[in-house]
Amino acid sequence: MLEVRGLTHTYPDGHVAIRAVDLRVEEGTLVSIVGPSGCGKSTLLRCVAGLQRPADGEIRLDGEPIDGVPDGLAVVFQDYSRSLYPWLTVRDNVALPLRRRGMARAQRRAAAADALESVGLGQSAGKHPWQLSGGMQQRVSIARALAFRPRLLLMDEPFGSVDAQTREELEDLLLAIRGRFGMTILLVTHDIDESVYVGDRVVVFGGSPGGVRADLPVPLPSPREQIATRESPEFVALRSEVGRLVRGKGSVERTA
Numbered sequence: 001m002l003e004v005r006g007l008t009h010t011y012p013d014g015h016v017a018i019r020a021v022d023l024r025v026e027e028g029t030l031v032s033i034v035g036p037s038g039c040g041k042s043t044l045l046r047c048v049a050g051l052q053r054p055a056d057g058e059i060r061l062d063g064e065p066i067d068g069v070p071d072g073l074a075v076v077f078q079d080y081s082r083s084l085y086p087w088l089t090v091r092d093n094v095a096l097p098l099r100r101r102g103m104a105r106a107q108r109r110a111a112a113a114d115a116l117e118s119v120g121l122g123q124s125a126g127k128h129p130w131q132l133s134g135g136m137q138q139r140v141s142i143a144r145a146l147a148f149r150p151r152l153l154l155m156d157e158p159f160g161s162v163d164a165q166t167r168e169e170l171e172d173l174l175l176a177i178r179g180r181f182g183m184t185i186l187l188v189t190h191d192i193d194e195s196v197y198v199g200d201r202v203v204v205f206g207g208s209p210g211g212v213r214a215d216l217p218v219p220l221p222s223p224r225e226q227i228a229t230r231e232s233p234e235f236v237a238l239r240s241e242v243g244r245l246v247r248g249k250g251s252v253e254r255t256a
């Protein structure tokens with residue numbers, strides 16, 4: 001369980017990016033966070049990741065306060081090209097964080113191979129990132145995050161740099177991974193359709209300073225399917241509602 005209470009973050013220049021954010025996420029839930037540019041989504045994620053210390057409020061993961069980067073947490077950012085080391089093989093990129101955690105060599109290789117298999121890149125372990133397409137490189141970033149079996153996976157626009165078809169493949173990969181590993185996931189996205197398609201809940205952020213405008217359950221059955229799910233009346237209705245809320249129209253509600 002992830003609990004965020006009264007979270008406020010002020011940058012050193014005095015800018016208050018988020019104010020009094022409350023959020024509770026049950027274990028194994030995938031929460032999509034959407035909202036207009038600049039409303040503080042990444043700020044929230046960086047505070048939860050322990051990468052920046054909030055001015056006020058608290059964040060607890062399974063009851064333990066987050067103060068610094070917690071164990072069992074992995075982050076995937078949009079810019080895979082800067083997060084992978086070009087001089088290392090795909091296998092070594094995935095295994096590197098395991099080495100830093102003191103895992104023995106044989107275990108590292110096995111964990112990296114398993115993680116690469118689970119993102120469909122078992123055959124590419126010996127290649128270098130620059131030999132792979134953008135979508136494949138982002139799969140490597142996801143494999144690296146999965147390799148040490150995080151309890152909490154934070155993703156900041158992870159599919160923002162790939163083409164539309166690859167994006168759909170990665171969305172389905174994310175759902176498959178969540179089904180297999182069962183970790184809690186916070187996914188920041190600009191894409192309203194994506195927020196509904198992958199989410200168990202959609203949290204709409206807005207305002208300045210940013211805060212939670214709405215927290216909506218996603219009443220769509222699983223498994224989801226790119227065409228049938230997106231055509232369903234429930235999907236269409238929720239996507240419209242989220243769209244209105246993101247644009248600052250529609251009633252503010254917290255229903256999840």
Ligand SMILES: Nc1ncnc2c1ncn2[C@@H]1O[C@H](COP(=O)(O)OP(=O)(O)OP(=O)(O)O)[C@@H](O)[C@H]1O
Pocket residue numbers: 011012013015016017035036037038039040041042043044
């Ligand atoms: N290091 C910083 N110093 C000062 N202000 C910052 C800093 N980083 C972000 N901000 C400001 O804080 C606010 C929230 O930024 P943040 O990046 O969290 O928003 P966001 O919702 O993730 O935006 P986007 O969707 O465009 O990525 C913005 O007004 C931004 O300009």
